[in-house]
Structures are given as structure tokens and as C-alpha cells.
Amino acid sequence: MPQKPDEYAIHLFLSNGHREEVRFxxxxxxxxxxxxEVVPKYDSQEFVxxxxxxxQGEYMVVRPAAIVAIRVEPIFFGSVERL
Structure with a gap:
């Protein structure tokens, strides 16, 4: 039976070379x-x-046109990380 992820790490790769991680x-x-938020404004320079x-108490805004790639990573808290 497949294990269900505890959360998802979303990696946003931006056009200036920066990477940001947000969790859902x-x-x-x-x-x-x-x-x-992103799809309707994919070429917009306005912040979303x-x-x-x-x-808590922290927020982030990004310009949708600056997002060049998104990586979705499932996170399993019960798993053991291997080096």
C-alpha cells in the first residue's frame, strides 16, 4: 500500500537564479x-x-512571470533519510 506524504515541499525556481521553498x-x-493565483497571471509583473x-507572521510575494520552474517534492516524516 502506498504511503501518503505528510506534506509537500514546493520549490519555486525564479528567473534571477533564486530558489524558494514553500510547504503545503x-x-x-x-x-x-x-x-x-499563478496560472491566470502567468506573464504578469504584478506580485501574487x-x-x-x-x-507565522511571515509572508512572501512573487511575480508570476519570474517563475521559470516548479518542483513538487513529497515529504514523509516517518521515513529515514539516506545519505
Missing amino acids: LNIQEFQQWYSK TVPIKNI
């Missing part, structure tokens, strides 16, 4: 944010808010 509790939350739920 489930893939549906990420898909909802992506489809409502990126939800940061694991750090």
Missing part, C-alpha cells in the same frame, strides 16, 4: 493556489502572495 499540507492546496503556513 496536501497537493490539492498547492494546485488550488497555483490555478487561482505565496502562502507560507509553517512560519
Whole structure:
């Protein structure tokens, strides 16, 4: 039986070479944010808010046109990391 991820790390790769990581509790939350905020404004230079739920009082904004790639990484808290 496949194991369900505890959360998802979303890696945003920006056009200036920076990388940012944001975490979502489930893939549906990420898909909802992506489809409502990023897709409609994919070539916009206006800022959109990126939800940061694991750090209270902190927020991030990004220009959708600056996002060149997104990597979705499932995180399993019960797994052992191998070096």
C-alpha cells in the first residue's frame, strides 16, 4: 500500500537564479493556489502572495512571470533519510 506524504515541499525556481521553498499540507492546496493565483497571471509583473503556513507572521510575494520552474517534492516524516 502506498504511503501518503505528510506534506509537500514546493520549490519555486525564479528567473534571477533564486530558489524558494514553500510547504503545503496536501497537493490539492498547492494546485488550488497555483490555478487561482499563478496560472491566470502567468506573464504578469504584478506580485501574487505565496502562502507560507509553517512560519507565522511571515509572508512572501512573487511575480508570476519570474517563475521559470516548479518542483513538487513529497515529504514523509516517518521515513529515514539516506545519505
